[in-house]
Amino acid sequence: MTRLEKWMSTLLVLMLIWLCLVQDLLNLGYSKKFHDVILSLPVYLLVTAGSYLLGTLGFRLANFNDCEEAAQELFMQIQEAQADLSSKGLIL
Amino acid sequence: MASHSDIPNRAGSQRRRAKEAEAEAAGAEKYSVLLPTYNERENLPLIVWLLVKSFEESGNNCEIIVIDDGSPDGTQEVAKQLEKIYGSDKILLRPRAKKLGLGTAYIHGIQHATGNFIIIMDADLSHHPKFIPEFIRKQKEGNFDIVCGTRYRGNGGVYGWDLKRKIISRGANLFTQILLRPGVSDLTGSFRLYRKEVLQKLMEKCVSKGYVFQMEMIVRARQLNFTIGEVPISFVDRVYGESKLGGNEIVSFLKGLLTLFATT
Ligand SMILES: Nc1nc2c(ncn2[C@@H]2O[C@H](COP(=O)(O)OP(=O)(O)OP(=O)(O)O)[C@@H](O)[C@H]2O)c(=O)[nH]1
Numbered sequence: 340m341t342r343l344e345k346w347m348s349t350l351l352v353l354m355l356i357w358l359c360l361v362q363d364l365l366n367l368g369y370s371k372k373f374h375d376v377i378l379s380l381p382v383y384l385l386v387t388a389g390s391y392l393l394g395t396l397g398f399r400l401a402n403f404n405d406c407e408e409a410a411q412e413l414f415m416q417i418q419e420a421q422a423d424l425s426s427k428g429l430i431l
Numbered sequence: 432m433a434s435h436s437d438i439p440n441r442a443g444s445q446r447r448r449a450k451e452a453e454a455e456a457a458g459a460e461k462y463s464v465l466l467p468t469y470n471e472r473e474n475l476p477l478i479v480w481l482l483v484k485s486f487e488e489s490g491n492n493c494e495i496i497v498i499d500d501g502s503p504d505g506t507q508e509v510a511k512q513l514e515k516i517y518g519s520d521k522i523l524l525r526p527r528a529k530k531l532g533l534g535t536a537y538i539h540g541i542q543h544a545t546g547n548f549i550i551i552m553d554a555d556l557s558h559h560p561k562f563i564p565e566f567i568r569k570q571k572e573g574n575f576d577i578v579c580g581t582r583y584r585g586n587g588g589v590y591g592w593d594l595k596r597k598i599i600s601r602g603a604n605l606f607t608q609i610l611l612r613p614g615v616s617d618l619t620g621s622f623r624l625y626r627k628e629v630l631q632k633l634m635e636k637c638v639s640k641g642y643v644f645q646m647e648m649i650v651r652a653r654q655l656n657f658t659i660g661e662v663p664i665s666f667v668d669r670v671y672g673e674s675k676l677g678g679n680e681i682v683s684f685l686k687g688l689l690t691l692f693a694t695t
């Protein structure tokens with residue numbers, strides 16, 4: 340099964356369960372208030388997933404290292420390399 | 432003066448040869464570094480110098496294969512000078528007549544590689560050879576088939592990126608992680624070590640280009656149950672020369688990602 344198929348089948352199953360609950364196919368006979376909650380379940384789910392993703396992105400962005408020292412080290416080594424290479428006869 | 436500075440030099444290379452002979456006798460590994468270049472006249476000597484230094488310090492046996500695609504800036508002329516300085520057993524020039532792209536440059540390079548491990552990296556100094564000993568250590572530690580450099584984990588990171596580029600990079604990475612679940616934190620990086628036969632097998636299977644190519648390599652590697660280790664690296668944006676990837680990078684990245692998502 341490809342990843343797309345896995346996602347689709349999971350979504351399908353979730354949607355079927357949700358529809359069962361909305362239509363109360365199992366005749367559980369819950370209150371109007373509970374029914375409203377079930378109706379808006381997908382919206383809650385989307386909002387939660389969305390904020391989780393945004394939060395993760397923000398966290399990772401804030402922890403994305405700036406390699407200042409690595410750059411400084413490289414610039415020093417570039418000068419060293421240039422000097423050594425021209426002493427070995429490299430003509431640029 | 433010149434002869435004076437020659438002495439430690441020769442002693443150094445003698446010591447190096449001795450060390451390598453020893454390594455070879457012990458049946459040790461050999462690492463072939465593939466350096467694809469297109470207009471890297473300023474960068475090539477520097478990256479080669481850093482590579483030689485890194486391998487001398489770590490005592491690992493290596494060869495550097497330069498695959499230049501007929502760069503108009505004279506990269507090949509510089510490469511020939513480097514071959515003279517370091518010897519044609521260290522620096523192998525395997526040029527091609529015209530720009531044929533990165534993927535085929537790797538294929539071309541492997542055909543000439545004599546090492547049992549291949550290291551691929553960019554020649555533009557954004558990948559520092561000082562990490563190679565860590566790749567090698569990592570490979571031995573877990574007997575991995577592949578070791579990937581990662582900018583997104585541990586002490587890894589970038590230098591010279593503005594906020595916009597960081598957001599795009601992290602966003603694309605997060606999206607990719609969700610869709611593909613590859614178990615590797617840096618899918619688009621191109622600083623990696625492969626077992627030679629593993630790289631050969633993967634190159635046969637991978638068809639995409641650019642960033643997607645690096646991503647597909649990992650996805651296929653997972654399908655074939657190859658093991659993958661990771662080493663944090665610092666990525667310093669190129670100082671010399673121009674970026675070769677065009678403006679519609681993001682669109683082709685998304686297309687490639689969705690293709691992998693739908694077909695694997
Ligand atoms: N042989 C060969 N090398 C290439 C070709 N295109 C790019 N390269 C080299 O591949 C490496 C990576 O290319 P870059 O242009 O740095 O691509 P990038 O790292 O994604 O982009 P920037 O670093 O942002 O410029 C460099 O060493 C280039 O010189 C090609 O068509 N043929």
Ligand SMILES: [Mg+2]
Binds near residue numbers: 557
């Ligand atoms: Mg680059």
